Amino acid sequence: MLLTITTTYSPATDLGYLLHKNPARLQSLEIAGGQAHIFYPEATAERCTAALLLDLDPVGLVRGRAGSSGDGFALEQYVNDRPYVASSFLSAALSKAFGTAMNGTCKDRPNLPEQAxxxxxxxxxxxxxxxxxxxRLFEPLGYDVQLETTPLDPTRPEWGDSRYYTLQLxxxxxxxxxxxxxxxxxxxxLDxxxxxxxxxxxxxxxxxKGADWLPQHPERDFITRRYLRYLAAYVNPTLKRLLEDEEGAEPTLEAEPVDASAITAPVTAETVAADSPEPKLSLHDQRLQQVADEIYQLGPxxxxxxxxxxGKLLRLLLRQPKIEFILGMDVSHxxxxRAAQRLHLDEMPPRQRARLDLIQGSLLYRDERLAGFDAAALVEVIEHLDENRLAALEGVVFGQARPAHVFVTSPNADYNQLFEKLNAGEFRHTDHRFEWTRAEFAAWAAGVAERHGYQLRLESMGEEVAGVGAPSQMAVFDVA
Known part of the structure; x- marks a missing residue:
């Protein structure tokens, strides 16, 4: 199996410093089941590529073992894909060959590991x-993903493609x-x-390893279950800790934690046996990703x-290279x-740090700092304000700041009857001052659009249920 990492950063040969491997010589090391070789097919100031090649011994992989994991047929020890498919062997080799780089350490260039x-x-x-x-695994992390399929037999195209791909990120x-x-x-x-x-x-x-990105990943459940081999004794506590990290501190005026619908169901024997999981995407993650996707389509x-x-949405926005500057504002210091800490603001390289600023402020008062933006997002914000104060928010956002595009999301009260733990008239969170039905939200949004010269589009967020709609709703305002 072969993995290559290429950069065009100037000078590109700084990749050698980061990996702690000299581009001028071949290096080899012993790993479980064989050897790993590190070499550089190209190393110039303009372009540098580091390669990690694993040479696994098929006999050594099964020597002394009663059978391979997941033994499915009598000859599996002799006929399998372990010597050539990227797997835990490659992960272990990455850790052993590039462990210092993975930890973000570079003795000769201490600031280089923070460089994007x-x-x-x-x-x-x-x-x-x-x-x-x-x-689904790599695109939420900001990668452009290209796949090259591998046919089962090039001479028999009617057999179709195999489950093996060449992956390029x-x-x-x-x-x-x-x-x-x-x-x-x-x-x-994947393996x-x-x-x-x-x-x-x-x-x-x-x-x-996943502290900075896994709690917000839309395929968090799928990743956790497969990484831990569906062992409920480890999967369930790990998912619980990830959810706790995602929910974070107590909610503030302009940030809502995960809804009741986002609580992950425990792993059962039935879910393990299926092995074709469709992991449930938490509503919280789906809201953020849907807004981020809408913004990506605009290219602001x-x-x-x-x-x-x-800073959960900020993290997604920072992965969009077309965005030159992002301003995050919240009423809570x-x-x-916590956002600065989660985003490693103090450790960002200067060019990345210049793309982001965090300010404290209220959406109820005019603020000149909010002028001159192409797009604005208010994700689960309005329901934390008293209804009689929405006019002030409207004046600040749509009147004074007036971005070309505004995205407003809010819970759908029609859907609340499906939450077993909610009694009639109760809100999803104790800090909510109101929760609107689809009709109420649409009426408010239509009034805002008419008063300030915006075109309005309403979108559902989450899976729709007949008669009650989706768990959340979004209003998209575009300058007419």
């Missing part, structure tokens, strides 16, 4: 449960340690097998996140401090 680099990764080959899964600007960590976790998830014992240490490793240069809370 243009990177291209190619892995030949990966195994996946379907062609959409590499995209591109990112316009990301720290190398983040790329290595993503590969370390997600390659075994869905591990060559070593999965126990509590693996759960801790997943929490540690300057974006406002009003009520940014602890505590939430802003």
């Amino acid at each position: 680099l243009p990177l291209e990764v190619k892995v030949a080959v990966v195994s996946a449960p379907g062609p959409d899964w590499p995209r 591109r990112h316009a600007g990301l720290r190398l340690q983040d790329v290595l960590t993503h590969l370390y976790v997600l390659l075994p998830v 869905n097998d591990k060559h070593y014992y999965v126990g509590e240490n693996e759960a801790e490793k997943l929490l540690r 240069k300057r974006v406002l996140d009003l009520g940014c809370g602890e 505590q939430a802003l401090s």
